[in-house]
Amino acid sequence: MKIIILEDEGITRQWLKKKLEELSEDYHVEGVFSNGRKALDYLASGKDVDVIFTDIRMPVMDGLEFLEKLLEMGLEPYKVILSAYDEFQYARQAMRLGAQEFVLKPEITKEALKQILGDAAKYLEQRKQEREEKKGKEAEEERGAALAELMKREPGSIKDLAKVFGEKVTEQEARQLVIVDIYLEKQTAREAVEELLLLFLEQEKMRGAFSWSGSRRIILGYLHKADMERTRLIGRLGDILQIHTGIRLYLGISRIQGDGNVKEMYRQAVTARENRVFFGIPGVQQYDDMRISMGQEAGELYFNQDIKEIMGYLQQENYDAAEQMVDAFLDNVKKASYLHPAYVKALCDEILSAYRHNLWEYTLDDEEKERAGGTGFFINKLALEANQGLMEGETPDLEQLIAMVKGEVEELCGLLQKKRGAGQYSAPVKEVMRYVEEHLGERISLEQMADAVFLSKPYLSTLFKKETGKKFSSYLQEMRLEKSSVMLKNSRLTIGEIAEQAGFFDTAHFSKAFKEHYGCSPLEYRKSK
Numbered sequence: 001m002k003i004i005i006l007e008d009e010g011i012t013r014q015w016l017k018k019k020l021e022e023l024s025e026d027y028h029v030e031g032v033f034s035n036g037r038k039a040l041d042y043l044a045s046g047k048d049v050d051v052i053f054t055d056i057r058m059p060v061m062d063g064l065e066f067l068e069k070l071l072e073m074g075l076e077p078y079k080v081i082l083s084a085y086d087e088f089q090y091a092r093q094a095m096r097l098g099a100q101e102f103v104l105k106p107e108i109t110k111e112a113l114k115q116i117l118g119d120a121a122k123y124l125e126q127r128k129q130e131r132e133e134k135k136g137k138e139a140e141e142e143r144g145a146a147l148a149e150l151m152k153r154e155p156g157s158i159k160d161l162a163k164v165f166g167e168k169v170t171e172q173e174a175r176q177l178v179i180v181d182i183y184l185e186k187q188t189a190r191e192a193v194e195e196l197l198l199l200f201l202e203q204e205k206m207r208g209a210f211s212w213s214g215s216r217r218i219i220l221g222y223l224h225k226a227d228m229e230r231t232r233l234i235g236r237l238g239d240i241l242q243i244h245t246g247i248r249l250y251l252g253i254s255r256i257q258g259d260g261n262v263k264e265m266y267r268q269a270v271t272a273r274e275n276r277v278f279f280g281i282p283g284v285q286q287y288d289d290m291r292i293s294m295g296q297e298a299g300e301l302y303f304n305q306d307i308k309e310i311m312g313y314l315q316q317e318n319y320d321a322a323e324q325m326v327d328a329f330l331d332n333v334k335k336a337s338y339l340h341p342a343y344v345k346a347l348c349d350e351i352l353s354a355y356r357h358n359l360w361e362y363t364l365d366d367e368e369k370e371r372a373g374g375t376g377f378f379i380n381k382l383a384l385e386a387n388q389g390l391m392e393g394e395t396p397d398l399e400q401l402i403a404m405v406k407g408e409v410e411e412l413c414g415l416l417q418k419k420r421g422a423g424q425y426s427a428p429v430k431e432v433m434r435y436v437e438e439h440l441g442e443r444i445s446l447e448q449m450a451d452a453v454f455l456s457k458p459y460l461s462t463l464f465k466k467e468t469g470k471k472f473s474s475y476l477q478e479m480r481l482e483k484s485s486v487m488l489k490n491s492r493l494t495i496g497e498i499a500e501q502a503g504f505f506d507t508a509h510f511s512k513a514f515k516e517h518y519g520c521s522p523l524e525y526r527k528s529k
Contacts, residue, residue: 001026001027001028001050001051001117001120001121001124002028002030002048002050002051003020003027003028003029003030003049003050003051003052003053004029004030004031004032004033004039004042004049004051004052004053005017005029005031005032005033005038005052005053006033006034006035006039006058006066007032007033007034007055007056007058007082008034008035008053008055008057008058008059009054010034010384011501012055012105013032013034014032016053016082016108017029017032018114019108019110019113020041020073020113020117022110022116023110023113023114023129024348027117029151030047030049031047031154034058034059035058035059035060035061035062036054036058036060036061036062036066036069036091037060037061038065039052039054039061039066040061040066040069043070043073044073044074044360049075050077050078050120051077051078051079051080051117051120052070052077052078052079052122053080053082054066054080054081054082055082055083056081056082056083056090056091056094057090058414063090063094063099063135064090064093064094064235065083067079067094067097067098067099068097068238071087071097071099074126076098078100078101078119078123078124079094079098079099079100079101079121080099080100080101080102080103081094081095081099081101081103082103082105082108082121083102083103083105084104084105084397097116099120100119100120101116101117115160118321118493129314130212132146134307136250139193140198140209140210141211141427141516143164143165143203143209144209144210145211145500146164146209147164147209147210147211147221147262148164148211148213148219150164150262150263151179151219151262151263151266152431158171158174158175158259158260159171159174160260161177161260161262162174164209164221165207165208165209165442166207166222169207169223173207173223174223174260175228175256175258175259175260176223176224176256176258177221177222177223177224177251177257177260177262177265178221178222178223178224178230178254178256178265179219179220179221179253179254179262179265179266179268179269180219180221180234180251180252180253180269181217181218181219181251181252181266181269181270181272181273182217182218182219182220182238182241182246182249182250182251182273183189183216183217183249183250183251183273183276183277184216184217184218184241184247184249185216185247185249185250185282186216186247187215187216188245188247190212192244192245193218193241193245195208195218196240196241196244197210197218197241199239200237200240201222204228204233204462206222206223206225206309207222207223208221209221209222219266219269221262224256230253230286231284231286233265234251234253235283235284237251238251238283238284242282248282249271249283250273250276250277250282250283250285251273251276251283251284251285252268252269252270252271252272252274252276252284252285252286252287253272253284253285253286254266254268254269254275254285254287254480255268255287255288256271256466268386269287270289270292271287271290271340271341272285272286272287273285273400274341275290275337275339275340275341277397278341278344278397278398278470279334279337279341279397279398280397280398280399281337282343289338290338290339290340291338291339292339292340292343302336302339302343303329303332303336304334305350306325306328306329306332307329307347307350307354309324309325310322310325310329310351310354311354313325314354314355314358315358317416317420319413319416319417319420321412322413323409323410326351326367326406326409327406328400329347329351330405330406333347333398334398334401334402341398344398344401345401348401348405351405351409351410352405352409352412353418355408355409355412355413356412358416359412359415359416359419360420364419367419368415384489395482403519407489407529410501414482424467425467426463426467428453428455428460428463429464429468430462431452432449432452432453432455432460432472433451436475436479437479438505439501440480440483440501440502441500441501441502442503443475443503444503446460446461446472448474449472460472460496477513478517480502480503480504480513481502481513481514481517481518483502483506484498484499484502484504484510484514484522485518485525487501487502487528488522488525488529489526489529495507495510495511495523498510498522499511510522
């Protein structure tokens with residue numbers, strides 16, 4: 001242990017030096033100084049010191065100024081303040097400047113010095129461990145940053161990977177790289193997760209590096225060993241993290257490429273992890289186990305037949321059967337957790353595109369174009385959200401997608417049935433329907449409609465019932481209810497405002513008619529949608 005003494009009284013300096021060196025041959029007093037300036041020059045020359053004994057009151061540079069300079073230099077020896085009885089206020093200030101011990105000069109004994117140096121040894125050992133841990137953590141962070149950089153680049157080389165994991169890694173070992181995308185359902189303390197990861201890598205004797213991507217995602221790269229099974233190994237890591245954090249995890253594992261293409265492996269790990277999040281199933285997904293073809297070779301794609309049947313029903317204008325088939329398809333997709341999320345979204349996009357294609361064969365007004373064109377917007381928005389959430393892990397899940405598709409199919413199906421029916425009606429009935437659609441919020445009577453189309457009220461009533469199968473009053477109420485249901489889903493208007501815009505007498509009349517037709521109140525309907 002290297003020691004220096006700062007004391008302006010010569011006899012005290014020599015007496016203290018003698019006492020310290022008598023304690024043990026391992027204690028070396030490297031220098032004694034009469035003021036802080038001389039000691040500072042000694043330290044500035046690069047000399048190592050473990051323990052400093054310093055008086056407070058000294059000429060040229062006192063002990064307090066000396067401690068301040070030590071802080072500026074970033075030096076952290078064990079500092080002991082030597083003080084007289086009347087210097088307690090100075091001693092307290094010295095403690096705030098980083099001194100570890102305060103001892104009164106009359107109380108300096110052999111036993112006291114032995115205790116001080118014993119405490120100093122513990123302090124120095126702790127600081128050494130902290131420096132080693134810091135150095136190790138910095139090395140881990142450097143490896144993680146280097147791996148993250150490789151994931152952004154075009155295919156790198158095996159030598160690049162070897163540099164990430166250390167010079168002792170062979171090219172053959174580097175070819176066994178596996179990328180794991182880990183997503184935590186909630187945010188937690190990084191330090192705890194990092195410590196668990198490092199302990200796991202150490203226990204399994206695995207060479208690995210990791211980096212955070214956002215606040216809940218970790219990208220881990222490790223060199224796989226032939227005697228390990230990837231899913232079981234990473235599943236165990238997931239279990240350990242979940243047990244100690246109490247948070248559900250979703251993990252995706254890449255293939256072993258063997259060619260240094262870290263960017264492609266990262267994509268695979270992300271896709272596999274997205275699968276778990278998309279289907280709402282915590283745990284591990286291996287990219288190799290995901291598929292879209294029904295056979296080992298490139299054969300018929302999953303659910304391809306379902307899509308063909310839905311399109312067939314749409315071509316036949318059998319919209320009820322098409323809608324039932326869509327519901328069955330979505331129910332079956334819930335069980336197909338081996339599929340790529342992007343493939344499921346593509347299937348849904350294909351279904352909604354087929355509905356749109358059929359609808360565009362009709363002449364649409366501006367409102368109908370907006371309702372029909374919105375379908376593609378929702379799927380594109382879903383894809384955009386998936387890309388934006390890629391780094392953080394928050395992509396739309398299957399339940400959200402199913403709810404969106406069902407809502408859009410219901411909307412488009414209603415438009416298609418309405419347009420198909422419009423082509424079967426006579427000119428007076430079409431004119432009545434057009435007027436009703438444009439003036440729903442107003443008071444409308446059959447007598448008023450009869451005058452508008454130059455027919456008698458009884459004749460128009462008979463004609464309308466014959467062609468539509470409904471009384472005019474029933475049709476009018478259904479149109480008002482349909483418009484109100486759309487506003488409940490797509491606007492923030494109050495129930496009273498919706499009732500008024502849809503043409504009902506008052507809120508009570510609207511609520512009663514709505515519940516009779518839909519089986520629930522307007523507010524319950526809005527919440528469910």
